Amino acid sequence: MTKKTxxxxxxxxxxxxxxxxYATWTAMELNVDFxxxxxxxxxxxxxxxxxxxxxxxxxxxxxxxxLPTSSFKNVSELKGFLTRITRESLRNVFTHSFIAxxxxxxxxxxxxxQTIYSADTYKFEAxxxxxxxxxxxxxxxxxxxxxxxxxxKEVGEFASFAIAE
Numbered sequence: 001m002t003k004k005t006x007x008x009x010x011x012x013x014x015x016x017x018x019x020x021x022y023a024t025w026t027a028m029e030l031n032v033d034f035x036x037x038x039x040x041x042x043x044x045x046x047x048x049x050x051x052x053x054x055x056x057x058x059x060x061x062x063x064x065x066x067l068p069t070s071s072f073k074n075v076s077e078l079k080g081f082l083t084r085i086t087r088e089s090l091r092n093v094f095t096h097s098f099i100a101x102x103x104x105x106x107x108x109x110x111x112x113x114q115t116i117y118s119a120d121t122y123k124f125e126a127x128x129x130x131x132x133x134x135x136x137x138x139x140x141x142x143x144x145x146x147x148x149x150x151x152x153k154e155v156g157e158f159a160s161f162a163i164a165e
Contacts, residue, residue, distance in 0.1 A: 008126045009101035011051050017133040018094070025091055028140040029056060032063055032082075034158045035147055039066045044161035052162075060086055066108050074146055081143040103131075 036059075037047035038138050051059055060082045067075045090108075097108035107123040124132060149155060 004111065005103040007101035008103060009099050009106045009130075009163055013126065014101075014106060015128070019129050021133045021136060022091070024140045025089070028085065028143060029059075030155060031149055032056075032059055033143055034149070034155050036063055037158060039063075041072045044158045045060055047076075047158075047161045055085060056091070069145075071156065073079075077146050078143075081139070081146060082137060083135075085143065088139070090122065090132070093120075131134045 006145040033051050036051060037044055040047070042049075042050075044083060051062075054062070064079050064082055067078055072078060093108050093110045096149045100107045100109060105123055105125050106129055107121050109119055109121055111117070
């Protein structure tokens with residue numbers, strides 16, 4: 001009897017890493033929103049209203065433009081983190097792609113149609129995909145440390161203002 005192969009994208013290992021990527025992304029983006037709030041010195045409600053409709057690229061650009069007016073001493077480092085997160089995470093690829101997979105790899109088929117339709121493929125061997133996620137998690141953590149976010153409680157309170165009462 002032939003053993004049925006399971007595509008990597010249908011394994012617990014893939015689900016674990018893909019979920020970890022998105023959980024980390026969500027926390028990192030919340031840290032960006034929180035930092036914008038702190039720099040602008042506006043209320044959490046005002047901040048949520050301001051950033052809710054922004055894609056990450058414009059939101060990162062907003063934070064980049066605000067950093068020089070902030071009290072941060074590590075502006076260049078923070079800008080570098082934002083650049084790396086935007087370029088290296090592949091978040092848009094993961095979010096806006098079809099997935100093809102065999103038992104050893106996963107391929108993200110990223111379609112684009114701005115003026116002319118095109119599609120790019122991003123193929124990862126299973127270990128390489130897991131490494132990519134681990135590297136992104138570390139990058140997001142290092143960014144959080146560089147932002148000097150010392151209290152998840154404070155960020156959580158900020159997040160709670162996103163829910164209108």
